Amino acid sequence: MLAKLNAIETVVLNGCRVVLRTVCCHFRSESPRAMATTRSSILSFALMAVCAALTGCGAAGGAGSLKTFQDCDVCPPMVEIAPGSFLMGAEGGEEGRPEGPVHRVSITRPFALASTETTLAAFRLFVSDSGYEPAEECRTLVDGSWQNSERHSWREPGATIEYDDDSPVVCVSWRDAVAYTEWLSRRSGVAYRLPSEAEWEYAARGGSNGIFFWGDDAADGCRFANLYDRSAAPSLGFRWDEAPCSDGYVTLAPVGALAPNPFGLYDMLGNVWEWTADCYIAPYPEVADPQRPITSDSKSCERRSVRGGGWITRPDRQRLTFRGRDPEQRRMSYFGFRVARSL
Numbered sequence: 237m238l239a240k241l242n243a244i245e246t247v248v249l250n251g252c253r254v255v256l257r258t259v260c261c262h263f264r265s266e267s268p269r270a271m272a273t274t275r276s277s278i279l280s281f282a283l284m285a286v287c288a289a290l291t292g293c294g295a296a297g298g299a300g301s302l303k304t305f306q307d308c309d310v311c312p313p314m315v316e317i318a319p320g321s322f323l324m325g326a327e328g329g330e331e332g333r334p335e336g337p338v339h340r341v342s343i344t345r346p347f348a349l350a351s352t353e354t355t356l357a358a359f360r361l362f363v364s365d366s367g368y369e370p371a372e373e374c375r376t377l378v379d380g381s382w383q384n385s386e387r388h389s390w391r392e393p394g395a396t397i398e399y400d401d402d403s404p405v406v407c408v409s410w411r412d413a414v415a416y417t418e419w420l421s422r423r424s425g426v427a428y429r430l431p432s433e434a435e436w437e438y439a440a441r442g443g444s445n446g447i448f449f450w451g452d453d454a455a456d457g458c459r460f461a462n463l464y465d466r467s468a469a470p471s472l473g474f475r476w477d478e479a480p481c482s483d484g485y486v487t488l489a490p491v492g493a494l495a496p497n498p499f500g501l502y503d504m505l506g507n508v509w510e511w512t513a514d515c516y517i518a519p520y521p522e523v524a525d526p527q528r529p530i531t532s533d534s535k536s537c538e539r540r541s542v543r544g545g546g547w548i549t550r551p552d553r554q555r556l557t558f559r560g561r562d563p564e565q566r567r568m569s570y571f572g573f574r575v576a577r578s579l
């Protein structure tokens with residue numbers, strides 16, 4: 237049986253681009269001859285149709301084929317992102333958190349972004365294979381309150397947190413995420429990295445001009461994003477408002493459990509905040525190349541840009557333009573990452 241890491245594939249059915257997941261890929265691996273007239277072909281087609289429906293044919297939208305690939309057996313499925321331009325940022329924002337100025341960004345070179353956030357299973361493999369030792373600490377929910385705990389870590393982010401091998405890894409710092417990309421580069425022979433903040437927003441938008449990639453109403457988001465929502469609020473009772481819908485997850489959702497954005501990327505909003513390569517600078521500075529990370533004059537940045545919101549996040553901070561900013565050594569039970577690479 238194919239591992240889930242290998243189990244994302246894209247096909248076009250009736251002109252509609254769909255992303256097929258585990259069981260679909262298993263059946264697509266059968267030989268064409270065997271598929272031709274046998275009962276399995278009928279079953280395969282039925283399963284593909286079911287999977288197409290479940291994965292939101294039409295939700296992905298757009299025309300053309302989605303190009304995906306995988307560089308190595310321990311590498312994540314990657315989605316090719318074509319060049320283009322977009323308006324990055326928003327005017328205004330919360331006090332002390334400018335999201336502008338709005339500026340046109342041109343992505344001139346294709347790049348690839350992992351279709352999902354890095355999973356706990358993938359990170360565990362990295363740690364065991366590389367000998368890298370992330371610090372055993374995490375800011376997480378302990379007995380109903382947020383605490384900096386040395387009893388919790390990426391291995392065990394807390395009793396309140398629902399997680400398994402398919403969950404996004406959390407309690408990882410920016411430095412841990414970079415160490416993972418360096419290991420993945422050694423294993424694959426290809427230079428993996430974190431996305432720049434501009435690449436992240438371009439990919440997250442997926443061509444959308446909305447507040448969210450699904451539109452302007454947070455209430456429509458539960459099909460696409462694991463938010464702080466009506467599934468979570470009764471148990472967690474945070475002091476901020478929940479999204480007026482139910483995504484089915486109180487804390488972490490397995491990666492790829494909800495519908496993708498128009499570029500075929502899962503969980504670009506919600507589930508976990510994602511570290512980017514960039515130093516956080518606000519307002520946005522002028523940069524010569526938005527696909528190169530924004531760095532600091534000193535050896536490390538005071539804070540890194542972290543994007544996309546997470547399972548704890550109130551709806552208005554799930555906006556595509558909202559910018560998190562945190563020290564690169566910080567570990568939280570709602571911070572993770574996904575990898576990128578140049579093409």
Ligand SMILES: [Ca+2]
Pocket residue numbers: 462463464465467468483484485486487547
């Ligand atoms: Ca949720």
